[in-house]
Amino acid sequence: MEQDELLHQLVDPKSPINIESLLDTITALVNDCKIPVLMRMKSVDNFISRYERIVESVAALRMKATDFRQLKVIGRGAFGEVHLVRHTRTNTVYAMKMLNKDDMIKRADSAFFWEERDIMAHANSEWIVRLQYAFQDPRHLYMVMEYMPGGDLVNLMTSYEVSEKWTRFYTAEIVEALAALHNMGYIHRDVKPDNMLISRSGHIKLADFGTCVKMNSNGVVRCSTAVGTPDYISPEVLRNQGKDSEFGKEVDWWSVGVFIYEMLVGETPFYAEALVSTYANIMNHQTSLRFPDEPLISTQAKDIIKKFLSAAPERLGKNNVDEIRNHKFFKNDEWTFETLKDATPPIVPSLKSDDDTTHFEEIETRDRDNASDFQLPKTFNGNQLPFIGFTYSNEYSPVKKLLNGASSNGVQ
Numbered sequence: 070m071e072q073d074e075l076l077h078q079l080v081d082p083k084s085p086i087n088i089e090s091l092l093d094t095i096t097a098l099v100n101d102c103k104i105p106v107l108m109r110m111k112s113v114d115n116f117i118s119r120y121e122r123i124v125e126s127v128a129a130l131r132m133k134a135t136d137f138r139q140l141k142v143i144g145r146g147a148f149g150e151v152h153l154v155r156h157t158r159t160n161t162v163y164a165m166k167m168l169n170k171d172d173m174i175k176r177a178d179s180a181f182f183w184e185e186r187d188i189m190a191h192a193n194s195e196w197i198v199r200l201q202y203a204f205q206d207p208r209h210l211y212m213v214m215e216y217m218p219g220g221d222l223v224n225l226m227t228s229y230e231v232s233e234k235w236t237r238f239y240t241a242e243i244v245e246a247l248a249a250l251h252n253m254g255y256i257h258r259d260v261k262p263d264n265m266l267i268s269r270s271g272h273i274k275l276a277d278f279g280t281c282v283k284m285n286s287n288g289v290v291r292c293s294t295a296v297g298t299p300d301y302i303s304p305e306v307l308r309n310q311g312k313d314s315e316f317g318k319e320v321d322w323w324s325v326g327v328f329i330y331e332m333l334v335g336e337t338p339f340y341a342e343a344l345v346s347t348y349a350n351i352m353n354h355q356t357s358l359r360f361p362d363e364p365l366i367s368t369q370a371k372d373i374i375k376k377f378l379s380a381a382p383e384r385l386g387k388n389n390v391d392e393i394r395n396h397k398f399f400k401n402d403e404w405t406f407e408t409l410k411d412a413t414p415p416i417v418p419s420l421k422s423d424d425d426t427t428h429f430e431e432i433e434t435r436d437r438d439n440a441s442d443f444q445l446p447k448t449f450n451g452n453q454l455p456f457i458g459f460t461y462s463n464e465y466s467p468v469k470k471l472l473n474g475a476s477s478n479g480v481q
């Protein structure tokens with residue numbers, strides 16, 4: 070019956086008209102209309118006087134930033150920071166990413182976070198950082214994610230000399246993480262050690278999916294903006310700067326080649342002082358790729374690096390992931406790709422407490438004077454509209470509780 074279909078839409082976490090999205094909508098509308106100049110219009114004034122109190126009481130009942138105690142800044146990106154926080158109600162520690170809505174509106178860049186939210190919410194993979202909750206207020210988007218106390222692989226590479234044995238393990242885990250992401254239909258486009266985080270057990274998970282993009286039905290992406298970090302970017306993405314062209318998931322396998330080289334050699338293969346020289350080195354990688362005499366690198370390591378750092382049509386992984394898994398570089402007598410997630414990682418982070426942040430670099434707190442850079446818009450700009458539907462919770466959903474309550478005492 071139609072009503073049942075509608076009811077399912079209201080409680081389906083993936084539906085754009087589920088309860089969370091509808092509450093986002095009424096909240097956004099009130100916040101975008103609550104502007105003096107707009108409220109001179111009778112229709113707006115009446116709407117605000119009917120809904121302003123209700124929206125405030127709803128906001129007080131929904132998840133909000135003050136439900137979490139801020140413990141430490143553990144990361145910073147273009148539009149925000151990641152804080153280590155403790156959820157007061159459950160006493161659980163999380164990594165909470167905050168993205169600034171004003172910055173996104175000002176730079177007309179307010180859609181990149183959807184892929185990150187959807188991937189972390191629905192991946193359900195041990196190789197991908199999980200999203201526990203997503204919520205928002207008029208100023209920020211918040212993503213509450215599992216805390217990865219081992220820090221990122223950049224930090225590991227600066228703290229240890231990484232052996233081939235270690236490189237084999239971490240590369241295998243990144244291969245599985247990218248295979249999971251590609252199976253969901255996404256290309257990462259910014260695979261680099263900064264986005265590889267170490268869990269409490271020492272295993273790796275992929276994080277920071279802001280540059281991800283969905284492949285179309287024939288597994289390619291048409292997109293001209295070159296995204297990603299210079300050192301790890303593939304030649305085909307560089308070449309198509311500005312031009313509208315296609316590339317596939319093999320751009321991520323290129324970055325894995327750069328990552329293996331960097332772990333074994335200690336620097337990236339195409340690094341140069343000037344950015345244009347780095348680009349030049351990437352564009353003629355056939356000649357610029359060099360292996361130093363020190364440290365000694367095995368034949369199979371050099372072989373897999375060359376096969377990843379090759380032109381897209383013949384790049385390792387182009388056809389399927391098994392051609393990567395079967396490469397002799399991964400041959401060893403400790404684990405196979407099937408037993409990898411149960412294998413003992415090279416390093417198990419030593420942690421004194423659940424909120425131990427010793428594996429994260431100190432980040433100076435940016436004393437942004439928030440009051441100054443936030444000014445009320447002069448008219449209806451619909452500034453809250455791009456964020457409707459962002460709110461997500463994977464278990465505490467008031468409706469599910471209500472429906473479970475109803476079904477448990479026999480009400481259908």
Ligand SMILES: CN(C)[C@H]1CCc2nc(NC(=O)c3cccc([C@H]4CCCN4C(=O)Nc4cccc(C#N)c4)c3)sc2C1
Nearest residue numbers: 144145146147148149150151164181216217276277279280
């Ligand atoms: C140009 N347009 C199109 C967009 C292209 C993609 C994009 N991504 C952005 N991203 C950001 O603005 C941002 C904010 C905070 C932290 C981080 C990362 C970079 C540093 C750490 N970090 C991160 O996500 N850490 C993280 C994530 C998950 C768990 C844990 C833990 N523990 C830590 C990124 S802004 C932006 C613009």
